[in-house]
Amino acid sequence: MEFELIARVRARAALRADVELGIGDDAAIVRVPDGMRLVVATDTLNVGVHFPEGTAPADIGWKALAVNLSDLAAMAADPAWCTLSLSLPRADAAWLDGFLDGFLELAARHGVVLVGGDTTRGPLSICVTALGLVAPERELRRGRAAVGDEVWVTGTLGDAAAALKLAGGDGSMAAADPGQARRLRDRLDRPEPRVAVARALAGIASACIDVSDGLLADLGHVCSASGVGAEVVLEALPASPALAALLPARARRAVQACGGDDYELCFTAPVQRRDEVARIAAGCGVAVTRIGAVVAGERVRALDAQGAEWTPERSGHDHFAG
Amino acid sequence: MEFELIARVRARAALRADVELGIGDDAAIVRVPDGMRLVVATDTLNVGVHFPEGTAPADIGWKALAVNLSDLAAMAADPAWCTLSLSLPRADAAWLDGFLDGFLELAARHGVVLVGGDTTRGPLSICVTALGLVAPERELRRGRAAVGDEVWVTGTLGDAAAALKLAGGDGSMAAADPGQARRLRDRLDRPEPRVAVARALAGIASACIDVSDGLLADLGHVCSASGVGAEVVLEALPASPALAALLPARARRAVQACGGDDYELCFTAPVQRRDEVARIAAGCGVAVTRIGAVVAGERVRALDAQGAEWTPERSGHDHFAG
Numbered sequence: 001m002e003f004e005l006i007a008r009v010r011a012r013a014a015l016r017a018d019v020e021l022g023i024g025d026d027a028a029i030v031r032v033p034d035g036m037r038l039v040v041a042t043d044t045l046n047v048g049v050h051f052p053e054g055t056a057p058a059d060i061g062w063k064a065l066a067v068n069l070s071d072l073a074a075m076a077a078d079p080a081w082c083t084l085s086l087s088l089p090r091a092d093a094a095w096l097d098g099f100l101d102g103f104l105e106l107a108a109r110h111g112v113v114l115v116g117g118d119t120t121r122g123p124l125s126i127c128v129t130a131l132g133l134v135a136p137e138r139e140l141r142r143g144r145a146a147v148g149d150e151v152w153v154t155g156t157l158g159d160a161a162a163a164l165k166l167a168g169g170d171g172s173m174a175a176a177d178p179g180q181a182r183r184l185r186d187r188l189d190r191p192e193p194r195v196a197v198a199r200a201l202a203g204i205a206s207a208c209i210d211v212s213d214g215l216l217a218d219l220g221h222v223c224s225a226s227g228v229g230a231e232v233v234l235e236a237l238p239a240s241p242a243l244a245a246l247l248p249a250r251a252r253r254a255v256q257a258c259g260g261d262d263y264e265l266c267f268t269a270p271v272q273r274r275d276e277v278a279r280i281a282a283g284c285g286v287a288v289t290r291i292g293a294v295v296a297g298e299r300v301r302a303l304d305a306q307g308a309e310w311t312p313e314r315s316g317h318d319h320f321a322g
Numbered sequence: 323m324e325f326e327l328i329a330r331v332r333a334r335a336a337l338r339a340d341v342e343l344g345i346g347d348d349a350a351i352v353r354v355p356d357g358m359r360l361v362v363a364t365d366t367l368n369v370g371v372h373f374p375e376g377t378a379p380a381d382i383g384w385k386a387l388a389v390n391l392s393d394l395a396a397m398a399a400d401p402a403w404c405t406l407s408l409s410l411p412r413a414d415a416a417w418l419d420g421f422l423d424g425f426l427e428l429a430a431r432h433g434v435v436l437v438g439g440d441t442t443r444g445p446l447s448i449c450v451t452a453l454g455l456v457a458p459e460r461e462l463r464r465g466r467a468a469v470g471d472e473v474w475v476t477g478t479l480g481d482a483a484a485a486l487k488l489a490g491g492d493g494s495m496a497a498a499d500p501g502q503a504r505r506l507r508d509r510l511d512r513p514e515p516r517v518a519v520a521r522a523l524a525g526i527a528s529a530c531i532d533v534s535d536g537l538l539a540d541l542g543h544v545c546s547a548s549g550v551g552a553e554v555v556l557e558a559l560p561a562s563p564a565l566a567a568l569l570p571a572r573a574r575r576a577v578q579a580c581g582g583d584d585y586e587l588c589f590t591a592p593v594q595r596r597d598e599v600a601r602i603a604a605g606c607g608v609a610v611t612r613i614g615a616v617v618a619g620e621r622v623r624a625l626d627a628q629g630a631e632w633t634p635e636r637s638g639h640d641h642f643a644g
Contacts, residue, residue: 034356039351
């Protein structure tokens, strides 16, 4: 049955001219263009930890690839190939077909080809490795933010965390209308890796990270790596219409500042590149918002409208917590 | 706690001059030498499926990397970098330290550097992606065996399967003395990826695969990919002294021909390269044994000393069976 599953995957995998040998041997062989750097990201999704029980297989497939492409995006890399290691409680061809629908839809959008992997028996778990390319000195990193830079985010923050609360039946949230609830859930299930805008910002942004653990935690990683601090203005955090309808500004602070799983980019850029950043993002059709500044120090401070520091109960997402 | 675990891994990861950016950013960046091909293998190990409950963490670490390096070896690739995605039921620093002991010991032997990965909560599961390099046209593949070639294996076969039976308390096996039982168990827990001999055989061997599912099943993959059949002489299958002491020739057929997890190489080579194969293997300090021939057809036939076909109850290892 293992080989039948592999055959199902292989039959649907796309081709790229730079793949010498794809699925079906002990390993894949690909060609890296001379002079380009190879960028490698790997992330595992486990049921109940990274997606709620009952998530549609196609959404799991999409997300398993999306979180890895988001990591490549944060480096300004161009995604090229990926591998998929799938642990399934039983050999379920229908589940696999649904999973591949989502996985391969996103792969096709980014020109990524599945070149290998394995299937095995075990509790539902998906490990993806994504490989991308970047020209030397065109990559973005966490560790190059400088005092005086501005802090930006793409898109909106908090939708995924709000959807997770709704899925968990959080009674503190206003009853969302079904359309809005669906839009929030889409953000949780089908994050959009910000590949194009990140690549366009290479050479302009000073540092970049994707928001997977929560804005304050992830910006904290940028600060540690760069040896700086940051101040973020809570009122500036961009919210989707669906989230704004669900929660007033004050009540949505926690999901926006600390909720994980948005897979937007948080990046820094010098003040004098502000107009360029806005122009480039508009050209990519991606909203960007200035949310704060890089300062001397080593902490990330979240400030309310009066300039007072706001402290969340917990500042990020820890997969080993709870 | 997640970040503490990552810090533990990062502190112990080795360096290579071709790693631009290792653990600690959204993705790693490495340099592939101009003109070299990139070889990518990925494999997951789950508790109770790929290793018995109670296996020492250091042995799990070794094996998680070994099975991937074995895949690179089967392509005649030179291992360079790897990623590690670790799902743990709880954040257990002592377990992680033990795991890294085995993982990094094997990595150091092969000059492989750990450049990234993630840790998350879930049932114990380890996904490793190994990246290697091979010069164009120097790779080994499954699909190039030709009628008339001889079939070879490295090392000995059946130790790992016998150890698994002993671990499961199989009463049909003679009581092994503790030293022999330990030697068998070592083969199960600490397979040696045959990297050096595979690379030396590039250009001489016509096809190659690693024996992970069982000899007959894996040779079957070579035959399907090459459009040929094969005949294997059961009496010729090399057995370790420990296995020979445990089981007489007839009784060990099943573990030798069908047992998985040996991670030896099965390869084919033209008859006229026979002496070269032997000389190269001796130079690498690896035993090689001729066990059969590639023939017209599409089946793998296992023959007894009288030339009669022997049919195993099942021909390979299916992770979804049982």
